[in-house]
Amino acid sequence: MELVCPAGTPAALRTAVKAGAHTIYCGFADETNARNFPGLNFSRKELGEAIVFAHAHGSKVLVAINTFPRAGGEDIWHRAISDAGSLGADAVILADLGLLAYTAEHHPELRRHLSVQAAAANPDAINFYAEAFDVRRVVLPRVLTVAEIKAINAEIDVETEVFVFGGLCVMAEGRCSLSSYATGRSPNMNGVCSPASHVSYSEEEGDLVARLGGYTIHRTEKERSAPYPTLCKGCFTSREQTGHVFEDPTSLDATRLIPDLAKAGVTALKIEGRQRSRAYVEKVVRAFRGAVEAEAQGRPMPEGLLATLSEGQAVTTGAYAKVWR
Amino acid sequence: MQEAMDLTVAPNPFFWNLETTKDFYRALSKTPVSRVVVGELVCSKRLPFIQDAFPEAVETLVEAGKSVALTTLALITLKRERKQTADLFDAGMIVEISDLSALRHLPQGQPFWVGPLVNVYNEGTLRWLAAQGAERVCLPPELPIESVRRLAQVGAECGVAIEVWGHGRAPLAISARCYHARLHDRIKDNCQFVCGDDPDGRDVDTLDAQKFLVANGVQTLSHATTSMVRHCDLLREAGVSALRLSPQSQHFVEICEGYAAVLEGVRDAEDFARDLVQLVPDGQLADGFLTGICGADWSGAA
Amino acid sequence: MTEDLPEIPQTVQVAMRPLPLRPVSILLSRLARRVAARHPDLFERMGEYGGARFALDMTDQPFVLLLDLGHGDPSIKAMRRARVGAVDATIRGPVSGFLGMMHGTLDGDALFFSRDLAVEGDTSSVLALRNAIDDAELDLAEEIGIGSTSVKLLRQAFGVVERATGLPLNRHQMTMEPYS
Numbered sequence: 001m002e003l004v005c006p007a008g009t010p011a012a013l014r015t016a017v018k019a020g021a022h023t024i025y026c027g028f029a030d031e032t033n034a035r036n037f038p039g040l041n042f043s044r045k046e047l048g049e050a051i052v053f054a055h056a057h058g059s060k061v062l063v064a065i066n067t068f069p070r071a072g073g074e075d076i077w078h079r080a081i082s083d084a085g086s087l088g089a090d091a092v093i094l095a096d097l098g099l100l101a102y103t104a105e106h107h108p109e110l111r112r113h114l115s116v117q118a119a120a121a122n123p124d125a126i127n128f129y130a131e132a133f134d135v136r137r138v139v140l141p142r143v144l145t146v147a148e149i150k151a152i153n154a155e156i157d158v159e160t161e162v163f164v165f166g167g168l169c170v171m172a173e174g175r176c177s178l179s180s181y182a183t184g185r186s187p188n189m190n191g192v193c194s195p196a197s198h199v200s201y202s203e204e205e206g207d208l209v210a211r212l213g214g215y216t217i218h219r220t221e222k223e224r225s226a227p228y229p230t231l232c233k234g235c236f237t238s239r240e241q242t243g244h245v246f247e248d249p250t251s252l253d254a255t256r257l258i259p260d261l262a263k264a265g266v267t268a269l270k271i272e273g274r275q276r277s278r279a280y281v282e283k284v285v286r287a288f289r290g291a292v293e294a295e296a297q298g299r300p301m302p303e304g305l306l307a308t309l310s311e312g313q314a315v316t317t318g319a320y321a322k323v324w325r
Numbered sequence: 326m327q328e329a330m331d332l333t334v335a336p337n338p339f340f341w342n343l344e345t346t347k348d349f350y351r352a353l354s355k356t357p358v359s360r361v362v363v364g365e366l367v368c369s370k371r372l373p374f375i376q377d378a379f380p381e382a383v384e385t386l387v388e389a390g391k392s393v394a395l396t397t398l399a400l401i402t403l404k405r406e407r408k409q410t411a412d413l414f415d416a417g418m419i420v421e422i423s424d425l426s427a428l429r430h431l432p433q434g435q436p437f438w439v440g441p442l443v444n445v446y447n448e449g450t451l452r453w454l455a456a457q458g459a460e461r462v463c464l465p466p467e468l469p470i471e472s473v474r475r476l477a478q479v480g481a482e483c484g485v486a487i488e489v490w491g492h493g494r495a496p497l498a499i500s501a502r503c504y505h506a507r508l509h510d511r512i513k514d515n516c517q518f519v520c521g522d523d524p525d526g527r528d529v530d531t532l533d534a535q536k537f538l539v540a541n542g543v544q545t546l547s548h549a550t551t552s553m554v555r556h557c558d559l560l561r562e563a564g565v566s567a568l569r570l571s572p573q574s575q576h577f578v579e580i581c582e583g584y585a586a587v588l589e590g591v592r593d594a595e596d597f598a599r600d601l602v603q604l605v606p607d608g609q610l611a612d613g614f615l616t617g618i619c620g621a622d623w624s625g626a627a
Numbered sequence: 628m629t630e631d632l633p634e635i636p637q638t639v640q641v642a643m644r645p646l647p648l649r650p651v652s653i654l655l656s657r658l659a660r661r662v663a664a665r666h667p668d669l670f671e672r673m674g675e676y677g678g679a680r681f682a683l684d685m686t687d688q689p690f691v692l693l694l695d696l697g698h699g700d701p702s703i704k705a706m707r708r709a710r711v712g713a714v715d716a717t718i719r720g721p722v723s724g725f726l727g728m729m730h731g732t733l734d735g736d737a738l739f740f741s742r743d744l745a746v747e748g749d750t751s752s753v754l755a756l757r758n759a760i761d762d763a764e765l766d767l768a769e770e771i772g773i774g775s776t777s778v779k780l781l782r783q784a785f786g787v788v789e790r791a792t793g794l795p796l797n798r799h800q801m802t803m804e805p806y807s
């Protein structure tokens with residue numbers, strides 16, 4: 001199986017290549033991609049050099065242009081497509097209908113992947129994107145069970161890529177404005193979710209209190225693991241109950257499901273974390289390359305090596321197991 | 326130059342019982358709204374309990390002179406849901422698309438509407454949908470006025486009427502997981518339809534007891550009710566053709582009449598805004614997506 | 628990853644306590660300016676935060692480092708905890724955490740999850756700094772060293788201390804094994 005790994009900086013990209021990534025995905029340092037964080041991402045020059053480096057080592061580079069272009073500002077996204085193509089990207093990862101249509105029309109030779117932000121969750125959606133825009137690969141939303149993925153693959157003619165490690169959206173991706181409601185900054189429009197600029201931490205009665213846009217979303221006791229200040233993993237009160245109403249602060253590790261995902265017809269395994277350091281990239285990529293090699297040789301999957309790198313220092317197989325719902 | 330704005334009623338996002346649903350549409354047929362979208366948007370498990378209300382609702386509404394469309398589900402995953410979606414296009418009515426995968430079932434040349442849960446953020450997307458036969462598009466609630474203005478302009482160029490989320494708890498997210506069931510320590514397959522206990526959703530407050538969100542089965546809404554009451558002139562000038570009003574369990578007829586009166590110019594917007602505080606759940610209003618800093622902001626008096 | 632995050636040994640901490648802060652500040656500022664000269668990309672990456680001021684609060688040290696990025700002309704001042712004035716953000720953690728992030732052996736988010744690292748103030752500026760430093764692939768010996776001989780000597784000395792204390796003092800070296 002193909003291992004698709006994140007890189008938020010040129011150094012992280014080189015690290016991923018050296019650690020065994022078949023493919024690296026990254027984005028430009030602007031609002032065109034869904035990890036538009038301070039200090040992160042690639043200039044045109046950096047991307048060009050990174051692609052040369054990756055290709056020299058036999059790895060591919062995918063460029064995520066997966067936010068929804070702003071009305072009146074579409075040319076920024078169109079330029080990103082054109083630059084990714086001329087710099088030699090192996091594919092672009094897109095979510096917006098209009099941008100897919102533009103790319104299919106103006107850059108037909110540039111391979112198109114459907115971003116998870118398009119949340120194509122059934123064979124009709126996937127076949128629609130394949131037929132309308134000649135999309136060659138679909139990143140499946142993190143809402144499907146392994147059995148459903150298998151059933152989808154039986155009905156479609158394009159490659160599928162699934163997340164196996166990292167942060168986990170509990171909402172259908174690309175269809176969530178929680179962050180925008182609380183902070184005015186949205187994943188779809190600005191490429192950020194629960195942005196750092198709107199986070200404040202304080203120590204209150206020994207607890208670490210996290211607020212986002214003024215809304216208290218966590219109170220963590222001293223010795224407990226600290227979560228990301230992400231809205232959907234916040235702690236809330238609903239009547240007499242207090243807890244993680246939407247999802248616990250945890251992240252995905254589907255290592256042990258890799259053989260099942262292979263049997264379900266999945267082409268590529270994706271690691272989340274363009275916002276993480278090169279230390280994370282190296283450890284996770286190395287572990288998953290090992291797992292992919294083990295799967296190819298029919299050996300058992302390695303277990304539980306990466307919990308400390310995970311939010312909540314706990315992992316879940318998420319929606320891949322039906323009880324998650 | 327500017328056309329008058331009118332009112333569209335959104336599909337009811339909540340789970341009400343059959344009689345309540347029937348009564349709701351009977352009452353709605355007497356209100357001054359121009360069109361109504363009916364059908365189940367949020368969860369296909371609710372459908373067997375309420376689907377018998379829809380034929381009568383359609384008939385009553387059409388007789389009363391309203392345009393009526395049927396909505397698809399917002400998140401289609403199961404085989405059964407795909408089949409239901411395909412069947413919608415055979416009903417001989419306009420279909421409102423709330424999940425793009427429905428486009429795969431669209432018969433060639435059949436016009437359709439697009440709901441606010443489909444991502445229409447820019448000119449390219451709007452033009453593409455228009456070319457496929459979109460007649461009306463309700464924009465996603467999070468769009469700021471600059472985007473609305475530009476899209477209304479493009480809509481006018483390509484013959485698509487543009488609507489804006491005018492009233493109702495803002496639909497912020499949809500998931501495969503049911504939060505109502507999760508709050509009852511159940512999984513979705515064994516939900517026992519607990520979302521039916523909360524006709525306007527179940528409050529999800531912050532740890533500081535601040536009202537924030539509501540859970541509605543697999544959907545998450547804002548706790549505050551979005552209202553464009555203070556921006557009707559702005560939206561009309563921008564070229565928006567309709568405000569979309571999303572059902573709530575109480576006072577909905579009064580709310581429809583109030584917006585209609587404001588649009589007709591027979592009622593002062595500020596006056597109706599003050600009344601709205603008494604008419605929406607917990608008296609909380611928001612309009613920040615359009616002109617504020619964040620969605621939860623309210624431009625009027627606190 | 629961080630349950631066994633090394634601390635500066637007690638004896639070293641005691642030895643450092645009376646360290647005069649002024650010469651330390653002069654040395655560190657010189658180091659910061661060398662880093663700025665050798666890694667112009669780092670400041671490009673900081674973008675709008677190029678002038679940000681950070682308090683690096685080393686929890687196993689008697690002093691705090693005040694890092695002022697100065698829009699490309701950075702300075703570092705060592706000062707007693709009580710004297711730190713207004714900053715954009717404070718980052719609090721053990722020396723080993725800071726060195727590990729700088730050298731690419733430790734992940735900042737993981738240190739945050741495990742509560743080994745805490746952040747106060749403008750979280751955005753901290754993210755920018757973390758990402759910019761991660762991309763710069765800094766190496767303490769290279770940044771300090773002037774000629775290649777001194778780098779080699781420093782590296783040897785750091786190696787001895789690294790083995791004795793567990794502090795990550797050299798840039799993490801990656802090999803292509805076993806997947807080249």
